[in-house]
Amino acid sequence: MSFFDKLKQGLEGVRKRWSEGLSGLFAGDQLNEAFWEDLEGVLIGGDVGLDLTVRFIDTLRMEAERNYITTPAALFEVFEAMLVRELSEVPEMGQPLPAEKGRMTILLLIGVNGSGKTTTAGKLASRWMKEGKKIFFAAADTFRAAAIEQLKVWGERTGVRVIAQQQGSDAAAVAFDALQAARAAGADVLIVDTAGRLHSKHNLMEELAKIYRVLKKELEDDRLEVLLVLDAVMGQNGLAQAERFNEVIPLTGIVLTKYDNTAKGGILLAIADRMKIPVRYVGLGEGEEDLRPFDPREFVRALLGEKKS
Ligand SMILES: Nc1nc2c(ncn2[C@@H]2O[C@H](COP(=O)(O)OP(=O)(O)OP(=O)(O)O)[C@@H](O)[C@H]2O)c(=O)[nH]1
Ligand SMILES: [Mg+2]
Numbered sequence: 001m002s003f004f005d006k007l008k009q010g011l012e013g014v015r016k017r018w019s020e021g022l023s024g025l026f027a028g029d030q031l032n033e034a035f036w037e038d039l040e041g042v043l044i045g046g047d048v049g050l051d052l053t054v055r056f057i058d059t060l061r062m063e064a065e066r067n068y069i070t071t072p073a074a075l076f077e078v079f080e081a082m083l084v085r086e087l088s089e090v091p092e093m094g095q096p097l098p099a100e101k102g103r104m105t106i107l108l109l110i111g112v113n114g115s116g117k118t119t120t121a122g123k124l125a126s127r128w129m130k131e132g133k134k135i136f137f138a139a140a141d142t143f144r145a146a147a148i149e150q151l152k153v154w155g156e157r158t159g160v161r162v163i164a165q166q167q168g169s170d171a172a173a174v175a176f177d178a179l180q181a182a183r184a185a186g187a188d189v190l191i192v193d194t195a196g197r198l199h200s201k202h203n204l205m206e207e208l209a210k211i212y213r214v215l216k217k218e219l220e221d222d223r224l225e226v227l228l229v230l231d232a233v234m235g236q237n238g239l240a241q242a243e244r245f246n247e248v249i250p251l252t253g254i255v256l257t258k259y260d261n262t263a264k265g266g267i268l269l270a271i272a273d274r275m276k277i278p279v280r281y282v283g284l285g286e287g288e289e290d291l292r293p294f295d296p297r298e299f300v301r302a303l304l305g306e307k308k309s
Pocket of ligand 1: 111112113114115116117118119120141144147194195196197229257258259260261282283284285286290
């Protein structure tokens, strides 16, 4: 299945909500006040957020006036292009993480409980192992009882070595040990799986900051990447999470998981607008193949559906 088909299938829930609202709208024959109000409703309902919705609508009204656009159908392409532009303006949007031979990438996966961190670790490892890269896992979720075992299962499935200590040990110490082991073995990527934590829990966020500090201090020529793993179902709360995590550790990317479940597409636009952090991958299922690099154009097409006329 192509990326587009898979994404489209995955986005069925979002598409329904968006494109059912939108198809009626853009099939209308007048750009009147009722049209703008309805469009506003669909965008806010799709988690675009109030500020951005207002900006989108202002821009569209201006474009319509400037280009003598009088029908919703004629405005559709302008709308589509605007959404693609919004996403594409973020530096490195859609760019997968580098996994280079000779320069180690240390990848810290963070996020709230159950967002899909460990699964994403497994999916990324599977992808890179197939490219012949040497990967290590650090089991830095020392908190949840079955976390280490879960990562070991992914380790076995993908052939990746797992550096772990017992449950309850210091997560930063695990990360430190893993970095030494990965470096000594000449690894290309070290993936550090961390425990899920609510962004509002101060102590847990401090623990995360400590893991980051320890890794940062040990860096040589390595690249340190911090991916926030965000559950798409979160909607507007996803933005609050991203902002809080980014205050504690500077994020270098986002993975949006569970896009195969009911999801609200607008959150991506809101995050791009507010935070300028690139979405690197989209999770579209639980299997090791179900991770795709994010493509803004295809994403918007899948979101909006076919052109209405
Ligand atoms: N449908 C779907 N399920 C996913 C996706 N990513 C992860 N999951 C599922 O979500 C559940 C939680 O995934 P985990 O990877 O354990 O999440 P986590 O962030 O490591 O969880 P904690 O370590 O407890 O914070 C599992 O049942 C995964 O199979 C996805 O893209 N789509
Ligand atoms: Mg986990």
